Amino acid sequence: MDSYIFRRGKEISLRSRIAISGGFGLLVVAAVTAIFVAVSTGRAERWTAHSLEVRQAQAILFSLVQDAETGQRGYLLTGDIAYLRPFERAERRLSELEASLARLVADDPAQKARLAGLAGDIEKKMDELRRTVALRKAGDATGALAIVRSNEGRDLMLRIRAQSAAFDEAEARTLADRQASAARLRTVLIGLIVVALLIVALLGYLVATAARRHAGEILDQNKALLQEKENREQAEAMLRQAQKMEALGQLTGGVAHDFNNMLAIIVGNMDMMLRRLSEDETRLRSLAEAALTGANRAAALTRRLLAFSRLQPLDPKSVDVNKCVSGMSEMLRRSLGEHIAVETVLSGGLWRAFVDAPQLESAILNLAVNARDAMGERGRLTIETSNASLDASYAEQHVEVDPGQYVLIALTDTGSGMSPEVMSKAFEPFFTTKKVGEGTGLGLSQVHGFLKQSRGHIKIYSEVGVGTTVKLYLPRDTSAGAHGVEPARQSQKIVDRAAHTVLIVEDDPGVRSFVVSAARELGFGVIEADNAVVALERLEAHPQISILLTDVVMPGVTGRQLVDMALARRADLQVIYMTGYTRNAIVHNGMLDPGTHLLVKPFTLEELDRELLAIIAQ
Incomplete structure (x- = not known):
């Protein structure tokens, strides 16, 4: 023993x-x-x-x-x-x-x-x-x-x-x-x-x-190591999140360029197919329309990403905001439905704003749809306009706000409101409180990007159970002609398209094929080139060329550099740019250079025709 x-x-x-x-x-x-x-x-x-x-x-x-x-x-x-x-x-x-x-x-x-x-x-x-x-x-x-x-x-x-x-x-x-x-x-x-x-x-x-009695201690140590690994992964995730906002703008630009080129091929060719299908071919038309709808939704998503990243090309002009809001009223009533009452309160003596009107209308529509979703079955949306001033003390409390005079648009709904936590994340891309499939989380971030790029300001006031007010501060137009009346539209003249020859310069073969086919379909004379060197040779060889339609982002010589060289040879040449993404080429500080004509990819035959006719009418 x-x-x-x-x-x-x-x-x-x-x-x-x-x-x-x-x-x-x-x-x-x-x-x-x-x-x-x-x-x-x-x-x-x-x-x-x-x-x-x-x-x-x-x-x-x-x-x-x-x-x-x-x-x-x-x-x-x-x-x-x-x-x-x-x-x-x-x-x-x-x-x-x-x-x-x-x-x-x-x-x-x-x-x-x-x-x-x-x-x-x-x-x-x-x-x-x-x-x-x-x-x-x-x-x-x-x-x-x-x-x-x-x-x-x-x-x-x-x-x-x-x-x-x-x-x-x-x-x-x-x-x-x-x-x-x-x-x-x-x-x-x-x-x-x-x-x-x-x-x-x-x-x-x-x-x-x-010794089994030491097993618990060993397991605890293993758990500690696994916890340490998890903590490290969380730290890395936080670092990636911090860098994402700065990198997203650059990433979006590159993706938008390639993605919009692909969408230009899809949208353009589907549009041409629909024009050529007869009304009797209902099944083919239905399939083509469904494909075109999907491509347009993808293009809209890309535009929202560019708006958030402040990379969309803006063409600001003097805008009568009262006229813009009143012109949208009926469309908003139809879009929001009969259960949502829309009321507009327009201020007298309202200053003119200096802003891109189509993008402003898109921002108002985005906010109105958000308000409708927050109100549910019944509610009231009030859109007010007024003159406003932001002083230095307000500017000190809000980054990127310049003190001065603004034109204010306030949208107030009677919806469920937002908590402080939700408001703090409202402008983050892809953040949404809606169910899966009901929203992309890009609506407010798109509006925020547009306002910042326009040198304006956006502010949210909300109370849970009461409603939300979103205030858009648009920069006041202080130019000499800000108080003048808008010029009357010129009557549309009949244009002999065959008398005009367009030089189309595009390095992407698929996009070039569509644009060339579209211009010919519209009745214009067409000469094509896949790079700037060939384009200059064609310009010299064909004196009948009157319009240069060129991509902006091309390898080697860019579209902007090509235009400078072409105008040095032919000062009378009319120029239209086309691009899916522009940065410091024809856009500076987020604004199109004065007098610039731009087609944003993807575009349809009607948009191409409208831009060509507009430049001919100059």
């Missing part, structure tokens, strides 16, 4: 030692893995965040120079000192921003050299702007405009744009390399965690075999 007890004691002692050793080994593996994961992942994430910060600072720097030029142009043309605010803001911030950017790229000799060249040209550009502004202030408008016409400023801006693009592309490559490195590192870390878990499992098996 004594020997048995001794043997049992030795066995228990041995099991205890095994259990203690296993437990100690488990703690060591867990601690080393956790420290390595935390240090390595943190370093990779810091480098990624650093590159994003560099790109954002460079984008702000370039935007300031553009704003300064825009303000200078406005001041030279109007003499209104208010136009100089962006120029003065750029003068205040450029040195500080360049210094901050220099600190950020201090560890990158190539980027430091690029920044030095960029900063030099920016200083030259600002000096050119200062000289013209000084001349204009001194009353020498002719001298100021002479400097502008010398193209000194344009050449500087082209160099700044090219240097900014090169700087951003270099940092993007660095960011891509860092993200790839981080991805590889995460793969290695996951492998290490898997190996660590296998070791833990083996230790757990040995400890459980040697």
Whole structure:
């Protein structure tokens, strides 16, 4: 018996030692893995965040120079000192921003050299702007405009744009390399965690075999490791969410370009098919109409993403907001249904707004549909207009709001209202309180993007169980003709389309095939080219070409560069751009360049015909 007890004691002692050793080994593996994961992942994430910060600072720097030029142009043309605010803001911030950017790229000799060249040209550009502004202030408008016409400023801006693009592309490559490195590192870390878990499992098996009384401790340690892994994944998810908003705009632009090219082929060819099908072919017409409807819904979703990301091309004009709202009233009543009462309260003496009218109508419709969904079976929607002013104290409390005069549209519903938590997320893309399939979560984010891009403001007031008021602050039109009457529409003249030849330039074969077929279907003469070099050759060889219809985003020479070269050869040439995505080519600060004609992909034959006839009628 004594020997048995001794043997049992030795066995228990041995099991205890095994259990203690296993437990100690488990703690060591867990601690080393956790420290390595935390240090390595943190370093990779810091480098990624650093590159994003560099790109954002460079984008702000370039935007300031553009704003300064825009303000200078406005001041030279109007003499209104208010136009100089962006120029003065750029003068205040450029040195500080360049210094901050220099600190950020201090560890990158190539980027430091690029920044030095960029900063030099920016200083030259600002000096050119200062000289013209000084001349204009001194009353020498002719001298100021002479400097502008010398193209000194344009050449500087082209160099700044090219240097900014090169700087951003270099940092993007660095960011891509860092993200790839981080991805590889995460793969290695996951492998290490898997190996660590296998070791833990083996230790757990040995400890459980040697002494079952230590099993609970081992399981607890395994759970701790799994919890640590889950915590790390949650931290990574939070980082991705923080970076998503900044990256979504760039991602949306690239996706929109390719996606809209594909949709242009689908929408255009389905539209042509419907035009050619006879009324008797009901089954084929039904299938074609269903396909066209789906493609148009996809195009609408892309437009909403561009609106949220503030990348849609806006064409703002002086707008009578009262006329816009009253013109929509009947359409809103039909859209919302008989159970929703629509009331409009239009203010007398309302200022004119400077805004893109079709996008404003789309925003009002979006908000009205949201109100209808919130009210359910019965309710009242009130749309009011008035003049409004936002002072400096309000602007300090709301980011991106400039103090000044605005035209206000307020939409008030008697719906269920929103809680503070819901209101805080209302403008986030894809956030919705509706059931699956009933909403995309892009309605309010689209309106928010449109207002910000238009230099306006949106504000929500809501109370649960009472209702919601959404206020749209539109920038007031302060131009000299803001109080004049709208020009009367010219009567439509009969146009001999065959007398006009269109040069169509598009690098995508599918899109080019559709546009060429559509223009011929409409009766125009057509010559096509797949790039800028061929287009210039065709322009020289065919003097009868009177209209240039070109894509904006093309490899090599862009559409904008092609237009500049074509107009240098043929000053009388009429130009129409077409694109699914525009950024700093024909759109600056979110607005179309003055006098620009643009077809947004996808488009139908009617839209193509309307744009061609409009440019012929000029």
